[in-house]
């Protein structure tokens with residue numbers, strides 16, 4: 001006779017746990033008394049209380065040991081959004097997520113929390129205080145967004161309240177904080193190359209930037225409130241700092257905090273967007289001959305020149321979410337964490 005081990009409720013797995021958000025999530029889970037299995041294609045640190053499993057999430061056999069006897073799984077792995085490798089996004093975000101769902105179901109995992117993105121509804125036009133009922137965009141601006149939509153649908157449709165796997169998706173927007181490999185490093189690199197002098201558009205567009213610890217808090221609340229009778233089952237939730245800020249004020253605060261000049265001169269939005277489209281087309285055409293990646297992609301220009309902020313009222317109502325770290329505090333902790341990116345640092 002085989003006896004099934006009852007999974008400890010303080011045990012969980014984090015797929016993508018070596019990444020920026022994943023590692024912050026792991027650290028908070030440990031603080032809250034969880035023991036954590038990390039599954040990732042790379043191992044980036046070691047911590048007591050964490051067991052690492054290195055592998056590709058598209059490989060079910062590699063996933064199984066990490067998810068065995070675990071009641072709760074967080075899935076926050078993805079290829080980097082800036083990549084233009086469509087096949088990789090399809091394989092990891094879509095087929096890989098199917099594999100994760102199958103493995104969870106076969107192993108009797110009770111809850112799956114997906115890190116989705118608020119970008120699943122963004123198509124380059126203004127979104128002001130967007131709620132979760134905005135339909136998915138029919139015109140995703142890049143392969144990352146296209147596959148995040150498919151991924152979110154797969155996970156939410158897999159929710160089975162009749163004793164099966166329970167699922168929920170968290171949609172953060174513009175995550176920033178210590179160890180972020182993307183937002184601050186790209187911003188500083190652009191500033192060092194003298195390209196952060198310009199404000200795209202009139203500079204009044206409001207945007208959500210969300211401190212990483214608030215995003216982690218939203219994930220843990222979602223996991224702990226996800227039960228068969230709760231409204232969270234099969235639903236997406238925006239998690240934001242609940243403090244929309246002008247895109248260019250946020251950029252300026254980070255730049256000035258790190259010793260760089262704030263952007264000052266205005267350029268018309270449509271002009272820069274048109275140029276970004278042209279450059280992107282050129283990069284596509286020349287790809288077989290020269291590999292160059294424009295900094296100002298159409299997606300980045302759109303994000304820099306439109307309103308895109310979201311309501312987190314549903315998360316407040318259904319899981320008692322409230323941001324723990326203010327934008328001002330988050331920016332100052334972020335700036336302090338990047339001494340090597342300061343102006344003049346070797």
Ligand SMILES: NC(=O)c1ccc[n+]([C@@H]2O[C@H](COP(=O)([O-])OP(=O)(O)OC[C@H]3O[C@@H](n4cnc5c(N)ncnc54)[C@H](O)[C@@H]3O)[C@@H](O)[C@H]2O)c1
Nearest residue numbers: 016018019020021040041056057076077078115117174175
């Ligand atoms: N950073 C943001 O602003 C932001 C905003 C909204 C949503 N998200 C979502 O949050 C999640 C985490 O993003 P992040 O910023 O921490 O990115 P990240 O790149 O730091 O982390 C992603 C992790 O996934 C791992 N990974 C990639 N492919 C894998 C594979 N095939 N098998 C196993 N592991 C694999 C990577 O090694 C990495 O450790 C992603 O799902 C992303 O779509 C990020």
Ligand SMILES: CC(C)CCC[C@@H](C)[C@H]1CC[C@H]2C3=C(CC[C@]12C)[C@@]1(C)CC[C@H](O)[C@@H](C(=O)O)[C@@H]1CC3
Nearest residue numbers: 081117118119172173174175183186187190300304
């Ligand atoms: C070159 C400049 C105009 C700006 C330099 C900063 C940008 C690199 C970031 C500003 C907003 C960021 C952002 C993302 C990537 C980095 C920026 C463009 C995402 C597209 C990353 C993927 C997430 O899922 C998106 C989300 O919905 O949160 C991010 C949106 C903001």
